[in-house]
Amino acid sequence: MKTVFEKTKGLTDKELHYCPGCTHGIIHRLIAEALEELDVLDVAAGIAPVGCAVFAYDYFNCDMYEAAHGRAPAVATGIKRTTPDLVTFTYQGDGDLASIGAAEIVHAAGRGEKITTIFVNNAIYGMTGGQMAPTTLIGQKATTAPRGRDEEHTGMPLRMCEMLATIPKAVYVERVAMHDIKHIIQAKKAIKKAFQLQIEGKGFTFVEVLSTCPTNWGKTPVEALEWLERNMIPYFPIGNFRTVEEGK
Amino acid sequence: MSKELWKGNEAIAEAAVRAGCKYFFGYPITPQNEISEYMASRLPEVGGCFLQAESEVASINMVYGASGAGARVMTSSSSPGISLMQEGISYIAAAELPCVVVNIVRGGPGLGGIQPAQSDYFQACKGGGHGDYKLVVLAPNSVQEAVDLVQEAFDIADLYRTPVLVLGDGMIGQMMEPVEFYPIPKRELPEKNWAADGTRGKRPPNIINSLYLKAEECEIENLRRYEKYAAIQKSEVKCETYNLENAEVVCVAYGMTSRVVSNAIDTLEKAGINAGLIRPVSLWPFPSGIIAEVAALPGVKAFLTVEMSMGQMVEDVRLAVSGKKPVHFYGRTGGMVPEVSAVVNEVKRITGEEI
Ligand SMILES: Cc1ncc(C[n+]2csc(CCOP(=O)(O)OP(=O)(O)O)c2C)c(N)n1
Ligand code: SF4
Numbered sequence: 001m002k003t004v005f006e007k008t009k010g011l012t013d014k015e016l017h018y019c020p021g022c023t024h025g026i027i028h029r030l031i032a033e034a035l036e037e038l039d040v041l042d043v044a045a046g047i048a049p050v051g052c053a054v055f056a057y058d059y060f061n062c063d064m065y066e067a068a069h070g071r072a073p074a075v076a077t078g079i080k081r082t083t084p085d086l087v088t089f090t091y092q093g094d095g096d097l098a099s100i101g102a103a104e105i106v107h108a109a110g111r112g113e114k115i116t117t118i119f120v121n122n123a124i125y126g127m128t129g130g131q132m133a134p135t136t137l138i139g140q141k142a143t144t145a146p147r148g149r150d151e152e153h154t155g156m157p158l159r160m161c162e163m164l165a166t167i168p169k170a171v172y173v174e175r176v177a178m179h180d181i182k183h184i185i186q187a188k189k190a191i192k193k194a195f196q197l198q199i200e201g202k203g204f205t206f207v208e209v210l211s212t213c214p215t216n217w218g219k220t221p222v223e224a225l226e227w228l229e230r231n232m233i234p235y236f237p238i239g240n241f242r243t244v245e246e247g248k
Numbered sequence: 249m250s251k252e253l254w255k256g257n258e259a260i261a262e263a264a265v266r267a268g269c270k271y272f273f274g275y276p277i278t279p280q281n282e283i284s285e286y287m288a289s290r291l292p293e294v295g296g297c298f299l300q301a302e303s304e305v306a307s308i309n310m311v312y313g314a315s316g317a318g319a320r321v322m323t324s325s326s327s328p329g330i331s332l333m334q335e336g337i338s339y340i341a342a343a344e345l346p347c348v349v350v351n352i353v354r355g356g357p358g359l360g361g362i363q364p365a366q367s368d369y370f371q372a373c374k375g376g377g378h379g380d381y382k383l384v385v386l387a388p389n390s391v392q393e394a395v396d397l398v399q400e401a402f403d404i405a406d407l408y409r410t411p412v413l414v415l416g417d418g419m420i421g422q423m424m425e426p427v428e429f430y431p432i433p434k435r436e437l438p439e440k441n442w443a444a445d446g447t448r449g450k451r452p453p454n455i456i457n458s459l460y461l462k463a464e465e466c467e468i469e470n471l472r473r474y475e476k477y478a479a480i481q482k483s484e485v486k487c488e489t490y491n492l493e494n495a496e497v498v499c500v501a502y503g504m505t506s507r508v509v510s511n512a513i514d515t516l517e518k519a520g521i522n523a524g525l526i527r528p529v530s531l532w533p534f535p536s537g538i539i540a541e542v543a544a545l546p547g548v549k550a551f552l553t554v555e556m557s558m559g560q561m562v563e564d565v566r567l568a569v570s571g572k573k574p575v576h577f578y579g580r581t582g583g584m585v586p587e588v589s590a591v592v593n594e595v596k597r598i599t600g601e602e603i
Contacts, residue, residue, distance in 0.1 A: 043446040045317070057455045063444035065316055066457040068339050071309035074301070078313025078321070081297045082271050083445050086317070104309070107302035 010036040014058045021214040021221020023178035024052060027120060028059055030184070031089065034192040035062065038199065040087040045079050047072040051093035052126040052213075070101025073108035076115045087199060089116040095125045098134040098158050105164070112169025112203040116194045119160060119206065122213040123232060130216030134158045137231055142216075157235060161208050165241035171203035173241040177210035179229045183238070190240075202244065210236055251426035256391045256416065257282035259427050260350060261290065263398040264322050266429055269348070270296030271321040273310035275303055275329060278362045279418040280352035283324040304329040308336030308349075315345040316456040318443030320402055324350035326418075327360065327368050330376075337411060338377030342458030344442075344473070346405035348398065349383075350414045352421040355583030363583025364418035366503060369560035372415050373532045380470045382477045384412040384484060385531040387502045391425035396432060397529075403435045404484060408476055409442075415531060417556065419504045419585070486529035487538050491517070495524030497595050498542055500565045501554040502528045505586060509554050512591035523552075523595050531561070539568035550598050551575040554586055 010032025018024045035041050041062050048056035050069035057064035063086075067075040072090035080088045097105050097119050108115065124142055125131040132142035132149060135157045139148040149157075165173045172194050176187035187209060194205035210232050212224035219227055254262070261283045264272075272287040284300065291298040301307035307323045314321040325333065330351045340347060353368045355361035370376075372385045384404055388394035394416060401412040444454040460466035491513050492498065501509040506527040513523045526542060528535050542548060550573055553562040562577045569575050578594040580586045593603050 041447075042449045045444055045446065047313075054459060057457055061453060063446055063453050064455045064457075065313065065444060066343075066455070066459055067312070068309060068335055071305065071312075071336070074306040074309035075313035075316070077299070077306075078271075078273065078310035078315075079317045079444075080313075081299060081310070082314045082319035082321070083317045086446050103302055104306055107306065111299075 008032045008036050010041055010061055011059055012061045016059060017055060018052065019215045021212065021224060022052070023211045024120065026178055026184060027118065027209050027211060028056065030188045030191050031091070031118060032060060033188065034195050035087070037192065038195055040195070040199065043085055044087045044089070047075050047088070047090045049090070049092040049096040051096050053091055053093060053120065054127070056091050070096050070099070071104055072096070073101065073104040073113070073115070073117065077108055077111070077113050080113055080115055084114070087195060089118060089195070091118050092120065093126065094119070094121045094123065094133045094135040098160050106167070109164050109167045109170040109204045109206065114198055114201055114203060116198045116205045116207070118191065119208040120211045121160070121208055121236065122211040123157070124213050124216050126213045126216055137235055159236060161206070161241045164206055169203045170206060170242060171244040172197050172205040174206070175208040175210065175236060175238045175241065177228060177233060177238050178212065179210070179225045208236070210238070251428045253424050254391055254427040255282060255422065255424050256394060257352065257421040258286045259391050259395050260324070260398050260414070260416070261286035262429065263395040264348065264402070265290055265294060267320070267399040267402040269320045269322050269402060270294060271314045271319050272298045272323065273301050273307040273314070273321070274323050274325065275301050275307050277326045277329045279354060279421050280324050280326050280350065282421070283350065304332040305336065308333035308340070311347050312336060312340055312343070312345060315340065315347045316343070316443065317445045318440045322348045322350065324352065326352050326354045327356050327365070330368065330371065334377035337383070338379050338381060339458050340411050341381035341383065342379065343456050344409040345411070345456070346409050347411050348401045348405055348414060349411060350398070350416065353415065353417045355581070361583040362418065364504065364585060365556045365581070365583055366417060366505065367557040367560065367581065368415070369531065369555070369557060372413050373534070373564070381473065382532055384408070384410060384480060385415055386412065386486070387415045387529060387531050388420060389503050389506045389527065391420065391423065392427050394420055395427055395429060399432045403437060406437045407435055408480055410476070410480070415503070417504055481533040484530060485533045485535050485537070487535035488527040488529060489538070490525040490527070492524035492526070492542060494522045494547060496521070496547065496549045497523045497552055497598050498548055499523060499525045499552045499554055499591070499595070500528070500539065500561070501525065502531060502561065505554050505556055508586050508588055509591055511588045512595065515588060515592050516595055521595060521599055521601065528561070534564050534568070536564070536568035539565060540570065543569040543572040548573060552594055552598060553577050554591055555579045556585060557581055
């Protein structure tokens with residue numbers, strides 16, 4: 001019989017713990033496929049965040065690290081500086097990367113660490129139960145913004161791609177989204193490109209993935225996909241913010 | 249090799265390089281900047297890497313990554329910076345990653361000052377970060393001993409898969425003393441087959457981790473690590489004694505303070521007063537056994553703990569003496585160093601002598 005589909009070797013057989021309809025799982029698969037297609041699983045090192053993806057170390061079929069909240073880029077720096085041939089990636093949520101770990105991500109980019117960061121922006125703190133994130137939209141309800149995020153009180157959501165794209169050594173910065181098949185395919189291309197540029201030793205590579213959290217958004221999986229498209233994309237436009245192919 | 253004059257901080261850095269440390273991550277803070285500066289110029293010569301981190305939070309997490317990948321790695325800082333590292337140190341202890349952290353202690357709390365102090369003893373020996381863990385803590389009292397202990401620290405770290413803290417003070421870091429670099433006795437070290445440095449088609453993935461959501465599992469991990477700590481307590485106690493024979497008053501002091509105290513003991517001897525010294529070299533494991541034995545000697549009337557703090561190690565001395573004899577305390581704080589005459593007077597007060 002002809003095989004038409006196989007699960008990627010980049011993922012273990014461990015059952016994912018994510019809520020139904022959560023797009024974390026799809027993002028895992030895209031990363032795993034990219035690593036497998038580039039044939040680097042046996043020289044890959046991933047760093048799981050503190051957040052819903054904390055157990056990512058059990059899911060990726062390569063050497064893995066669990067970092068303290070927000071510190072994955074610093075851990076990746078230590079790994080990459082001692083073992084430069086390791087294809088090193090961090091997987092981080094918006095609380096992890098844009099709040100508590102804001103310093104670490106900016107300076108990893110500033111130094112041009114030859115790592116790839118996959119930034120999962122679901123506009124909320126998933127793991128701790130739906131508190132406000134630095135990427136929560138104005139008017140969006142969170143358990144710590146019960147009347148909706150108020151611009152006067154907590155400012156505007158941070159756009160990480162736009163910020164990081166100003167950094168010379170950030171050679172690849174792209175925002176993608178998980179709301180339909182077409183965009184998922186685009187996301188896969190961006191993730192693979194980021195790894196490719198890392199392998200070529202170009203510099204810091206960053207892919208922001210707009211993702212859903214049906215559980216804490218209080219929506220069904222389908223409603224969540226629609227909400228992402230209607231509300232997140234207008235504020236967090238998808239597309240490429242920077243590609244420096246020949247940067248060294 | 250003959251002796252050469254070395255500044256403490258630079259000697260500590262060179263000792264690390266001689267111990268095979270090729271990676272250093274750190275953030276500037278006085279009075280330990282010479283360690284980073286020395287590493288910045290020296291490590292590229294041995295094919296290693298020095299990197300100035302954006303903060304101590306980042307440096308300790310870079311150490312986490314580097315050690316996880318199997319490298320010999322070090323960071324250093326001074327008190328406020330070590331405070332910032334505590335979360336990372338707790339993760340490193342839990343994930344059982346070998347590394348060496350140097351704290352060249354300055355006066356505190358808060359921003360404190362930049363003069364020598366010993367007020368980070370609690371932080372070093374009683375946890376510092378969250379959770380059930382221990383650090384091996386070594387406290388040199390000369391530049392030569394700092395050089396020896398730093399080299400040994402890397403072996404202890406690798407042997408037990410544990411972070412080791414070398415606790416100096418601003419004086420050790422800044423003063424110059426004659427030093428000889430000789431190879432320290434080699435220990436048999438286990439292979440780092442746990443390192444996450446790429447499976448390279450040879451083994452299943454390794455995971456560097458400290459998360460155990462099931463309470464039962466977390467307890468098992470802690471119990472297992474505490475068996476290791478028990479082995480360290482058995483084999484790694486380091487302690488020096490001076491003039492204990494016939495001592496009526498036994499002083500306990502570590503690091504630079506111990507040198508002030510031994511001078512005081514010599515002065516007292518000339519005045520016909522018998523005092524001795526117990527100097528813990530490993531602050532954890534603490535030499536409680538030796539202190540307890542000495543406390544049981546009939547000739548010993550009292551203990552005097554001398555520290556550059558408001559009294560931190562004295563609590564461990566009291567636990568070890570366990571009520572057998574009175575334990576007195578003398579300390580200076582905030583960066584002030586006890587004077588020989590002050591220690592002499594304290595001992596005289598205890599023996600009821602005229603001051
Ligand atoms: C130092 C520290 N502070 C707070 C926490 C608690 N905490 C765990 S996950 C999390 C937020 C995660 O949110 P995000 O990064 O957006 O990821 P998500 O769960 O949404 O995927 C927080 C605050 C922690 N583990 N460590
Ligand atoms: S809480 Fe949200 S982000 Fe976390 S697994 Fe559930 S849906 Fe996904």
